[in-house]
Amino acid sequence: QKEVEQNSGPLSVPEGAIASLNCTYSDRGSQSFFWYRQYSGKSPELIMSIYSNGDKEDGRFTAQLNKASQYVSLLIRDSQPSDSATYLCAVRNYGQNFVFGPGTRLSVLP
Amino acid sequence: GAGVSQSPSNKVTEKGKDVELRCDPISGHTALYWYRQSLGQGLEFLIYFQGNSAPDKSGLPSDRFSAERTGGSVSTLTIQRTQQEDSAVYLCASSLAPTGTSSYEQYFGPGTRLTVT
Numbered sequence: 001q002k003e004v005e006q007n008s009g010p011l012s013v014p015e016g017a018i019a020s021l022n023c024t025y026s027d028r029g030s031q032s033f034f035w036y037r038q039y040s041g042k043s044p045e046l047i048m049s050i051y052s053n054g055d056k057e058d059g060r061f062t063a064q065l066n067k068a069s070q071y072v073s074l075l076i077r078d079s080q081p082s083d084s085a086t087y088l089c090a091v092r093n094y095g096q097n098f099v100f101g102p103g104t105r106l107s108v109l110p
Numbered sequence: 111g112a113g114v115s116q117s118p119s120n121k122v123t124e125k126g127k128d129v130e131l132r133c134d135p136i137s138g139h140t141a142l143y144w145y146r147q148s149l150g151q152g153l154e155f156l157i158y159f160q161g162n163s164a165p166d167k168s169g170l171p172s173d174r175f176s177a178e179r180t181g182g183s184v185s186t187l188t189i190q191r192t193q194q195e196d197s198a199v200y201l202c203a204s205s206l207a208p209t210g211t212s213s214y215e216q217y218f219g220p221g222t223r224l225t226v227t
Contacts, residue, residue, distance in 0.1 A: 034214075044218050
């Protein structure tokens with residue numbers, strides 16, 4: 001059973017702080033990794049994709065991938081109340097086989 | 111440009127009735143996925159279409175569920191003899207053909223909220 005695990009949260013951070021969201025996956029052959037943001041009652045929205053080890057930065061967001069540890073994370077700098085949402089980690093194992101994690105609920109406190 | 115569209119946005123049906131949910135992917139996207147999300151739960155993969163290849167139906171929960179994709183574009187998910195446990199949000203996503211790493215990025219439609227009474 002290929003699994004993607006995330007802490008369900010809620011993760012609470014003060015406005016302006018760095019929010020760190022973590023995801024682990026079980027299939028060592030996983031090839032592509034994605035972070036989605038989902039506001040309550042809305043559909044998932046793609047934030048970042050990452051394919052190779054290391055960091056990838058896009059604005060206030062940084063995705064980090066460590067394939068040896070089977071770990072991918074998302075850092076949100078200068079967190080804003082509008083960042084409050086559920087963040088879904090998704091992993092592509094092979095072909096178009098995707099597995100989504102259960103999501104981490106982030107709450108940014110003003 | 112236009113994103114993924116789904117219809118209807120909400121559907122209330124009586125137990126035992128059949129329902130059809132529609133998905134119109136982003137123009138030029140050859141891959142199309144259906145997912146189900148129950149209240150407070152993660153995304154459950156249902157079915158995947160890629161071009162003219164046979165669909166990957168491995169996620170369909172029972173033979174009451176079926177899907178087709180006509181002309182490589184619009185897709186319809188059909189649920190026969192609906193049950194209360196079918197109540198969920200049904201999400202459709204599309205992506206480009208898998209010819210490069212970025213082509214695996216999926217873009218979701220707004221979803222159809224299905225309620226079976």
